[in-house]
Amino acid sequence: MTIPHIPSITPSAFSALKFDYLIIGGGTAGLVLAARLSTHSTITVGVIEAGPMTFNDPIITVPGRFGESLGGRYDWQFETTPQPGLNGRALKWPRGKVLGGTSALNFMTWTRGNKEDYDAWKELGNEGWGWDDLLPYFKKTETLHQSTPEHQAQHQSHFDAEHHGTEGPITSIYSKEYSVPHQHWHATLNSLGLETNKSHFSGSNLGAFTTLTSVDPTTRTRVSAATAYYLPSAERENLHVLTEATVQVILLETKNDEYVATGVGYACNGEKFMAKVSHEVILCAGSVQSPQLLELSGIGRPEILEAAGIPVKVANPNVGKNLQDHMMTAMVYELDSTLIGPAELRTNPILAEAAEKAYKTSQSGMYAMLPCALSYASLSQVIPSPTLSSILSHLPPAETNRDQVLEKQFVDGKKRGQIEYIFDIGNWSPYFQREEGKVYGTMLMMLQLPLSKGCIHIPPKDHAPRPTEINNNPVINPKYFQGSGGALDFAIMTHAQRFADKICSTKPLSTLIRKRVFPLEAKEASPFDPVAHPVTGEEDFTDWVRNYTTTDWHPIGTCAMGGYTGDRAGVVDSRLRVYGVKGLRIADASIMPLHICAHPQATIYAIGEKAASMILEDRLK
Numbered sequence: 086m087t088i089p090h091i092p093s094i095t096p097s098a099f100s101a102l103k104f105d106y107l108i109i110g111g112g113t114a115g116l117v118l119a120a121r122l123s124t125h126s127t128i129t130v131g132v133i134e135a136g137p138m139t140f141n142d143p144i145i146t147v148p149g150r151f152g153e154s155l156g157g158r159y160d161w162q163f164e165t166t167p168q169p170g171l172n173g174r175a176l177k178w179p180r181g182k183v184l185g186g187t188s189a190l191n192f193m194t195w196t197r198g199n200k201e202d203y204d205a206w207k208e209l210g211n212e213g214w215g216w217d218d219l220l221p222y223f224k225k226t227e228t229l230h231q232s233t234p235e236h237q238a239q240h241q242s243h244f245d246a247e248h249h250g251t252e253g254p255i256t257s258i259y260s261k262e263y264s265v266p267h268q269h270w271h272a273t274l275n276s277l278g279l280e281t282n283k284s285h286f287s288g289s290n291l292g293a294f295t296t297l298t299s300v301d302p303t304t305r306t307r308v309s310a311a312t313a314y315y316l317p318s319a320e321r322e323n324l325h326v327l328t329e330a331t332v333q334v335i336l337l338e339t340k341n342d343e344y345v346a347t348g349v350g351y352a353c354n355g356e357k358f359m360a361k362v363s364h365e366v367i368l369c370a371g372s373v374q375s376p377q378l379l380e381l382s383g384i385g386r387p388e389i390l391e392a393a394g395i396p397v398k399v400a401n402p403n404v405g406k407n408l409q410d411h412m413m414t415a416m417v418y419e420l421d422s423t424l425i426g427p428a429e430l431r432t433n434p435i436l437a438e439a440a441e442k443a444y445k446t447s448q449s450g451m452y453a454m455l456p457c458a459l460s461y462a463s464l465s466q467v468i469p470s471p472t473l474s475s476i477l478s479h480l481p482p483a484e485t486n487r488d489q490v491l492e493k494q495f496v497d498g499k500k501r502g503q504i505e506y507i508f509d510i511g512n513w514s515p516y517f518q519r520e521e522g523k524v525y526g527t528m529l530m531m532l533q534l535p536l537s538k539g540c541i542h543i544p545p546k547d548h549a550p551r552p553t554e555i556n557n558n559p560v561i562n563p564k565y566f567q568g569s570g571g572a573l574d575f576a577i578m579t580h581a582q583r584f585a586d587k588i589c590s591t592k593p594l595s596t597l598i599r600k601r602v603f604p605l606e607a608k609e610a611s612p613f614d615p616v617a618h619p620v621t622g623e624e625d626f627t628d629w630v631r632n633y634t635t636t637d638w639h640p641i642g643t644c645a646m647g648g649y650t651g652d653r654a655g656v657v658d659s660r661l662r663v664y665g666v667k668g669l670r671i672a673d674a675s676i677m678p679l680h681i682c683a684h685p686q687a688t689i690y691a692i693g694e695k696a697a698s699m700i701l702e703d704r705l706k
């Protein structure tokens with residue numbers, strides 16, 4: 086990758102500048118805004134990012150090393166509270182702390198939700214956020230690199246060019262080659278009634294497909310918001326990016342009886358600074374930290390702010406509420422010992438050297454590979470109809486407009502892939518210990534439209550007289566499987582789990598599998614193992630799902646768009662302006678009112694694109 090000259094700036098020099106727009110968080114959406122707003126040379130843009138700037142660390146750049154940066158210096162290393170719905174377990178919640186944010190840490194899957202996912206946002210009264218409205222922004226982010234007819238025939242790498250972008254900063258590509266299990270994916274899913282979807286970017290991703298990835302087609306390195314949006318703009322004189330600086334508070338002043346955002350207070354190298362803005366502060370700190378910064382600045386539920394010792398400026402009980410996440414299980418299988426996975430690379434220097442050589446010389450081999458065997462299934466495709474009817478008869482009465490729109494998707498649940506399945510070589514479970522010399526594969530299952538709703542808030546101040554501050558981690562409580570909605574999520578996951586196992590016992594994928602090792606198969610398990618020896622005869626995953634469900638790392642919704650209900654249910658309006666404050670917008674995953682049946686990064690880039698275009702439109706008014 087050619088890296089242009091990147092101007093560095095000191096905090097004092099940064100604070101001396103007069104900004105039109107100040108962006109908090111140089112992450113996925115934040116850098117889209119930075120790049121798009123600074124195309125106009127008369128607009129001065131500042132970005133403050135807590136993490137460092139790096140473009141050549143292989144744990145970020147090399148696709149096949151995905152996951153290695155989790156828990157390290159580029160990760161905020163958050164954790165949830167102990168979750169009663171998960172038998173008291175607390176989960177690790179990685180988030181990117183580096184220029185590029187979580188786009189520099191994620192697993193590069195490039196998917197788009199369904200038409201109905203975004204139309205539901207519009208139905209809630211969020212004008213301009215339906216599928217047809219968002220399609221131009223989806224396209225604006227992307228340049229699709231089309232696969233050849235031969236590649237399509239061999240790897241089912243289909244696309245529908247009409248629905249992809251051709252000039253956007255993010256390159257979306259199909260891999261050169263795929264793992265052996267991937268080569269059996271389509272035939273296996275097809276024989277279970279999940280057809281190959283040849284047009285998975287066109288408004289329905291239902292079915293099996295080989296996924297696109299956000300990877301550079303020439304260097305086969307990760308494409309993140311930092312490489313795709315920031316690097317090409319880095320030399321602009323009107324764009325200033327300060328890294329390793331943490332925003333502590335958004336400065337609010339009253340003008341004509343209204344609160345106006347006038348800048349931010351931040352810390353860098355142990356010193357405190359202020360940066361001022363003439364037009365807008367744009368908060369892009371992500372689903373965990375955007376609500377944290379609002380609350381630290383006096384915008385939120387009064388009881389939370391008072392307990393934290395923060396004076397209430399704008400009372401809005403919705404800040405930090407409406408947290409939704411994709412929940413995931415990871416079932417592990419022992420595979421044919423001739424296969425090679427990531428653990429084999431780590432433990433066998435000869436294999437590692439060969440993989441490195443293939444990657445360096447021809448950008449191929451294991452280090453260029455990502456998990457690409459995906460499938461989205463509707464509830465009726467994976468849960469037998471009498472069971473599904475019984476589960477859905479327990480849909481809780483909708484309490485809000487949002488619940489009502491969400492629950493409609495369950496009634497007409499055939500259109501959307503509410504359950505995602507991915508098969509990948511390697512052991513993905515944090516709970517399963519691999520045995521040396523054995524090769525493993527994992528069947529992942531993810532719930533896409535959760536009814537479990539949680540919250541993220543700043544903690545109360547401790548006994549010290551000082552109020553809660555930025556370095557007091559927010560309290561993350563996703564309330565997985567809690568409440569009547571959570572009970573329904575749980576029932577769906579325990580039943581959909583059987584289909585995950587069915588995929589692995591179906592040919593041709595099953596020909597690569599020796600046995601299931603997590604949870605153990607009946608013949609290997611102790612007579613008391615409830616999964617293997619259920620009272621009913623059919624395997625019962627109830628306890629296993631409760632004990633081993635984790636996050637799929639896709640939290641959204643904590644500063645949601647309010648739609649028709651305005652600040653009674655939301656934090657921002659459909660132009661992403663924070664209710665009750667002038668000159669403050671939010672653009673990141675937190676504004677999504679309902680979850681989507683897809684990996685979210687493409688949608689979050691589109692949110693950044695749409696936000697930039699709305700800001701530029703509003704500037705001309």
Ligand SMILES: Cc1cc2nc3c(=O)[nH]c(=O)nc-3n(C[C@H](O)[C@H](O)[C@H](O)COP(=O)(O)OP(=O)(O)OC[C@H]3O[C@@H](n4cnc5c(N)ncnc54)[C@H](O)[C@@H]3O)c2cc1C
Binds near residue numbers: 195333
């Ligand atoms: C392990 C993992 C794997 C994933 N895999 C995929 C995938 O394969 N495909 C996919 O589509 N999605 C994936 N995702 C999800 C996706 O990457 C994220 O949802 C998305 O990147 C979030 O974008 P964002 O703009 O909301 O926040 P972020 O990209 O996280 O940006 C927020 C930025 O704000 C900065 N910040 C926060 N607080 C402050 C502060 N006080 N001061 C200054 N800066 C601050 C952060 O450091 C960060 O850079 C994955 C996520 C994880 C964690």
